[in-house]
Amino acid sequence: MLSRRLTDLAQADRFQLLVSAVKDYAIYLLDSEGRVATWNIGAQLFKGYTADEIVGRHFSTFYTDEDRAAGLPERALHTAATNGRFESEGWRVRKDGTRFWTHVVIDPVIEDGEVIGYAKITRDVSEQRAADRALYESEQRFRLLVQGVKDYAIYMLDPEGNITNWNAGAEAIKGYAADEIIGRHFSLFYTPEDREAGAPARALATALREGKFSGEAQRVRKDGERFWASVLIDPIHDETGKLLGFAKVTRDISEKRRAEEELERSREALVQAQKMEAIGRLTGGVAHDFNNLLTVIRASADFLRRPNVPEEKRTRYVEAIAETAERAATLTGQLLAFARRQPLQPEVFDVCTRLRGLHRIIGSMIGSSVTIQNDLPETEHLVEADPTQFDTAILNMVINARDAMPRGGTIRIGARIVGGVPAVRGHAAASGAFVAVDISDDGTGMSPETLQKIFEPFFTTKPVDKGTGLGLSQVYGFAKQSRGEIDVASQLDVGTTFTLYLPSAAGQVTTVPASAAQLADVSNIPRRRVLLVEDNEGVGKFAAGLLKELGQAVTWVGDGQAALKALNNDAEGFDLVFTDVVMPGINGLELAQLIQQQRPGLQIVLTSGYSHVIAEQGAQGFPLVRKPYSIDGLLAILASGRDESQSSAKRQAAER
Incomplete structure (x- = not known):
C-alpha cells in the first residue's frame, strides 16, 4: 500500500x-x-x-x-x-x-x-x-615529547631503512642535524665490519620476523668516534597489515659499559688478590708442616752420622725417619686430593660393607666418650671409587665429628640412595643415581662464616698443633675427583651433618687383589731384568740401587726415547719396565702404551707422586705405584711381575 x-x-x-x-x-x-x-x-x-x-x-x-x-x-x-x-x-x-x-x-x-x-x-x-582536535593535540604533544628527549635517539625508518624523521636526542648522540641525515640509510651508523657482515639487514629482518629487535653493539658518530649503543627496532604496520616502516630507539651506554668493564677489572683484581692470599696460605701451611717433618728427618740423620750409635738408638732414629716419610707422603696425598690431582685407583665396592669394615678402626680412634651409631641398610649400595681414599675421607669426617664433641656424644653413620645432588656452594645440581653417606654429630656446630671456609686447605678451628686443616680438604678433593659432591649442614650448639655423594655403580664388586704386604712376603723372588725409566737423577740412582740390592739386573735410562731405544737394541733383554709418569718428551703413560703395542707380553709398572695425566685419565689399566715407594713396594712389583710371567708361561704352554 x-x-x-x-x-x-x-x-x-x-x-x-x-x-x-x-x-x-x-x-x-x-x-x-x-x-x-x-x-x-x-x-x-x-x-x-x-x-x-x-x-x-x-x-x-x-x-x-x-x-x-x-x-x-x-x-x-x-x-x-x-x-x-x-x-x-x-x-x-x-x-x-x-x-x-x-x-x-x-x-x-x-x-x-x-x-x-x-x-x-x-x-x-x-x-x-x-576527536580530530584531540588526536592532533596528542600528536603534537607526542611530537614535542619525542623532539624534547635528548638521552635517546628516537627516529623513524621507511620500509627500506631510510631515515624519515629525527629527534634532538638523535642529533645529540649521533652528531647529525636532521637536514644532514633524513633520507639516508640507517646503516650509516654501523661500523664497517658490521655493515660488511650484513648486521643492518639482519636487524630489520629480525624485527619483522619476531616483532622486535634489541641488542647492544658499537655504533659510529658523525665524527667517526665509536660508542656503545643499546638499540630497539619495532616494525610499524597500518590497520591492513601493510609495513609502513620502523621505529628505532638508540641509547648511548658507553659510560655504562666503561663502568661495567671497570667493575670487572676490579673483580678480577680482587679474585687475583684472593688467589694470591690462598696461595700464600697454602704455601705457608705446606712450609710449616714440611719443616716440622724435615726437622725430625734431619735430626735423626744427624744422630745416625755420629760414630758408635747404640743399636737401640739407631733403630729408633731409623724408625723416626721412616714414620716421618710416611707422614710427608700422607701430607702430599692430602694436598693432591684437595687439588683433585690424586691418582685414584677406582673399584666397584659396596659402601655399606666398607663402612661396616671401618667400624673397629673408628671405634679405636674416637675414644670411649663417643658412641657410634650405624644406620646401614642390608641392600648393596654400589659405587665406583678409590676405596682407600673413601676410607680416608670417612675417617677424616669422623675425626672432625669427634673433635666437635669434647664432652662426648654420638656419631651417626648412614647410607642411602638418592635421585640427585642438590646445588652446593654455587655448583649446579646434578641428577642421576647417587649414594649419599651421612655422618652426623651432636657437637658444637659451626657458624655460617666457618662453613664457608671448612674445605679450604690449612683452614682449621683447632688449636695449634692439633690439626693440619687438610682432612676436610681431602674429602672435598676426593668427592670432586670421583664425580661426586660433599655437602654440610650445621647449627651452633646443635650439631653438624656431612653428606658425601658418590655416583651409583652397576655391576659386581671388584675382586680385591692381594695387598702389597702379602705380595712382599713371597719368598725366593727370581732375578729379573728391569728397565728403569726415571728422569730425576737422585731418584733414579736410589731406585736402581734398591733394585740391585734386591738382586735384580737393572738398566736405568733417563727418558722415554732412551727406553724405546734400549728395547729396540735388546728386544728380549727385559722382563719388566718400571717407568715414572712425569718426564720430558714422551710421558710414562704414553711410553707404556707404545710398549704394549710393540711388545704385548712385557710387564709394565707406572710410578708417580703426581701427574695431571694420571689424575685426569687414570692409569689406563697399568699397575701404578705411588711415590714415595718403599722396599716392600718394590718387592710387590717384582712379585707381581713374577706372577704375570708365570701366567704368561702357562698360556704359552697351553697354546703349544
Missing part, C-alpha cells in the same frame, strides 16, 4: 518526502536573498528551530556574531553563485545560543541561467572535530 502511494506521488513530492525524513543532515533551500524557504527534520534537530520559527528568516541567523560582522554569509552565497559551490567548516549557533562545529555545502539553484536560490546541506561534526 505504501509503495503504491509513493509511486503515485509526483517526482517533486517524492523528493520533498525524502528530504523531510533525513535526520542526520540539515537540508533546506534559501531564496536568492538567502532567506530560508524550506526546513527538514534534520535542520530542526541540529539548530533547534521549527519550520514555523525559521522559514522566511535569513540564514545568517545561524552564524556567529563575528562571522556576520566579517560578512561571511554574503561571501558564502557569492562564492556559490560564482564558483558553482561553496564548502567549508566553521562554528554555527543553535536557537539556544550554543555553538557547534558544522560542515557546510551550498549549491546554487539555477533556472534559465539565473540563480533563483540555494540548496544548503549542513552536518553537525562537533564530535568528529573534537
